[in-house]
Amino acid sequence: MENVRKEENSSIGRWISANSGLSNFDEALKTLVSYACVEWFRRATGEILESSEALARVLLARLPQFQVAQWLENPRDYCMEIADFCDRIKTLPLPDALKREPVDELDLRGVQCPLNAVRARLVMAGYPANKTLNILLDEGSPIENVPGALVADGHEVVSREKKQEYWRLQVVKHFNKE
Numbered sequence: 001m002e003n004v005r006k007e008e009n010s011s012i013g014r015w016i017s018a019n020s021g022l023s024n025f026d027e028a029l030k031t032l033v034s035y036a037c038v039e040w041f042r043r044a045t046g047e048i049l050e051s052s053e054a055l056a057r058v059l060l061a062r063l064p065q066f067q068v069a070q071w072l073e074n075p076r077d078y079c080m081e082i083a084d085f086c087d088r089i090k091t092l093p094l095p096d097a098l099k100r101e102p103v104d105e106l107d108l109r110g111v112q113c114p115l116n117a118v119r120a121r122l123v124m125a126g127y128p129a130n131k132t133l134n135i136l137l138d139e140g141s142p143i144e145n146v147p148g149a150l151v152a153d154g155h156e157v158v159s160r161e162k163k164q165e166y167w168r169l170q171v172v173k174h175f176n177k178e
Helices: 002-009 011-019 025-045 051-061 068-073 075-088 115-126 141-152
Strands: 105-107 132-138 156-162 166-172
Touching (some): 011 025, 011 075, 025 051, 025 075
Antiparallel strands (some): 156 166
16 A cells, blocks of 8 residues: 555656546556656667657567566556556666667467457567567467458568467568558
8 A cells, every 4th residue: 555655646646546537548558658668768878769669679678577568458457557667767777678679579478369469569560660570479369360460550471380389470560651
């Protein structure tokens, strides 16, 4: 209970308390996370990234102390963790995993449908154009549904390879033509 009170005393915690009843609250929390990621990179490196790229890099880094993927799946349930994250990154150094080029593998094994497609789409939205991302998926619904979702977004699935207990997709991000 003390943590809840502490976060409610921060400006972000107060914003969450004041806006939690709004119909678009979940989307606002997702936007807050992505903008916090942008600010983290800007403050730590001077690099200004688009919000989708900053978020993709954080998701690919799989930072165990920040369960960003889970937060984005159901942001209302994690609003205080999101507030804490947004407050902490104001002074937290950028982890080494975020100082390097983004990894080229997204492991979605064990992630249930449709959340695996959501995560893949989030990462691909901020992934560099014309670069290949390897996506690891479970057998069944994931390999049946995720490739179609990515193709619908304008990406190209260049290969599907069956491994022992999972599938490896190679997906190339292309510029969306709008």
